[in-house]
Amino acid sequence: MTRRYAIIGLGHRAQMYVDALLGDWSDTGRIVAFLDTNQTRMDYHNARLPAPVPTYGPEGLRDVLRDADAVIVTSVDATHADYVVAALDAGLDVVCEKPLTTDEEGCARIAAAAERSGGNLVVTFNYRYSPRNSAVRELIASGRIGDITAVHFEWALDTAHGADYFRRWHRDRDSSGGLLVHKSTHHFDLVNWWLASHPELVFAQTALRFYGAGGAGGGGDRPARAKGAPGLGTDPFLLDASADPRLKALYLDAEHEDGYVRDQDVFAPGVTIDDTMSVLIRYASRALLTYSLTAYSPFEGYRVAFTGTRGRVELEVGERAWTPVNAAIDPSAGLHAADSSWERLTVQEQWGKPEEVPIIRGEGGHGGGDRLLLDDVFRGPSGDPLARQAGYRDGIRSVLTGVAANRSAASGTPVTLTHEGTRLA
Numbered sequence: 001m002t003r004r005y006a007i008i009g010l011g012h013r014a015q016m017y018v019d020a021l022l023g024d025w026s027d028t029g030r031i032v033a034f035l036d037t038n039q040t041r042m043d044y045h046n047a048r049l050p051a052p053v054p055t056y057g058p059e060g061l062r063d064v065l066r067d068a069d070a071v072i073v074t075s076v077d078a079t080h081a082d083y084v085v086a087a088l089d090a091g092l093d094v095v096c097e098k099p100l101t102t103d104e105e106g107c108a109r110i111a112a113a114a115e116r117s118g119g120n121l122v123v124t125f126n127y128r129y130s131p132r133n134s135a136v137r138e139l140i141a142s143g144r145i146g147d148i149t150a151v152h153f154e155w156a157l158d159t160a161h162g163a164d165y166f167r168r169w170h171r172d173r174d175s176s177g178g179l180l181v182h183k184s185t186h187h188f189d190l191v192n193w194w195l196a197s198h199p200e201l202v203f204a205q206t207a208l209r210f211y212g213a214g215g216a217g218g219g220g221d222r223p224a225r226a227k228g229a230p231g232l233g234t235d236p237f238l239l240d241a242s243a244d245p246r247l248k249a250l251y252l253d254a255e256h257e258d259g260y261v262r263d264q265d266v267f268a269p270g271v272t273i274d275d276t277m278s279v280l281i282r283y284a285s286r287a288l289l290t291y292s293l294t295a296y297s298p299f300e301g302y303r304v305a306f307t308g309t310r311g312r313v314e315l316e317v318g319e320r321a322w323t324p325v326n327a328a329i330d331p332s333a334g335l336h337a338a339d340s341s342w343e344r345l346t347v348q349e350q351w352g353k354p355e356e357v358p359i360i361r362g363e364g365g366h367g368g369g370d371r372l373l374l375d376d377v378f379r380g381p382s383g384d385p386l387a388r389q390a391g392y393r394d395g396i397r398s399v400l401t402g403v404a405a406n407r408s409a410a411s412g413t414p415v416t417l418t419h420e421g422t423r424l425a
Helices: 012-022 039-046 058-067 077-089 104-116 131-142 184-195 245-250 252-258 365-379 392-411
Strands: 003-008 029-035 070-073 093-097 121-124 148-158 199-207 276-283 288-297 300-308 311-320 342-349 415-418
Touching: 003 012, 003 058, 012 029, 012 245, 012 365, 029 039, 029 058, 039 245, 039 252, 058 077, 070 077, 077 093, 077 104, 104 392, 121 365, 121 392, 131 184, 131 300, 131 311, 131 342, 131 365, 148 184, 184 276, 184 288, 184 392, 199 392, 245 252, 276 392, 392 415
Parallel strands: 003 029, 003 070, 070 093, 093 121, 148 288
Antiparallel strands: 148 300, 199 276, 199 415, 276 288, 300 311, 311 342
16 A cells, blocks of 8 residues: 655755655655645646646645645755644654754654654654765674774865855754754764764854855855856856756746745855854763864865774765866756765774775665665665664754754853753753
8 A cells, every 4th residue: 555645845855755756666655745835846846746736835734634644844944843743743654854853942842742643753864874874883883893982073065065055045043953953963863873872961162154244255245146146157156046957947936936045145144054163072872072064175075983992993985076166057067076986984903904894885876875765764664783764862862962062152061961862951
């Protein structure tokens, strides 16, 4: 029996789920409704279906929940809690994109709804399914490097990917929670999962150093947006959304309805999030994490090292060795530089030589990880020894780590998490 899915939020993030239910996972379910604030975006996705489905604005949520067995939530982050709680209270299963929500109040509401509901909530942390990250989990769980005492984790977003957060709604902290919630929840969840532990104490420092009005990367008179700007086509920070048919259809052609501007200048006023972040975390296992995120690196990738009582594991990932100057002018230019990517995983036991560990990649996004995630979402987990499917507690722990870091940066003092990392003290 196939399931009836409603998709809430029809922007870019919905694409993966629409594609899945039209493709290799079509036997598991069908789309029965769309809900969004913008009719043009719903029409874009509806045109791809064999037959159009009913479309609703937020006021039609009750009708959506009545006609579905499960909902997929891919809307603006700050709206997740309302939709997740409503669906759980209707007894439906929920698939929610990360972050699960953006604040402490949303976490509490979702936790209460999940406890009283017969529905199941899955948070789609696709990084768990990437072969390289799964290999790290296996190494740590094997005990080869003993008990983990220290973790160093550096994530670098380049000026193609990182800049994009500063031209869209993510630039507004009230909508996204800032990058320590929207982006870093991926990374905090990975560490929680790798260590099989949870944060107890968080201390952070953050700053806006590159983007925003007067940022180090800007200067001079800047346009409010890329469309119609004199520098469009030559300025590497001005996104030409008309060059990408999907961006044009989802945003440029849709902005007359709600006024949402997808191609804001990254140095325009109104940025309320940070681009430079450093966080120290103590875990219940007594491991200490040193974490950093920057959003304006010349390359994109991450490095993570685990030091244990018997040795060390290091993973180095380069997703792009350099950012083409035309990455914003042509959105596809900076996103498919597979020839410049690399990954290397090593383990070194005490008094032993470093050993490189092979990473077995699959087909598709994230080294085949996206297919594994979609199998878990639409077919259900099947005895996964790595326990990659994430539930609501995992989502809450990752969000509250980012919330605690934001609070610590604002106050200058550490923030404590309680109840296995699911509440702030």
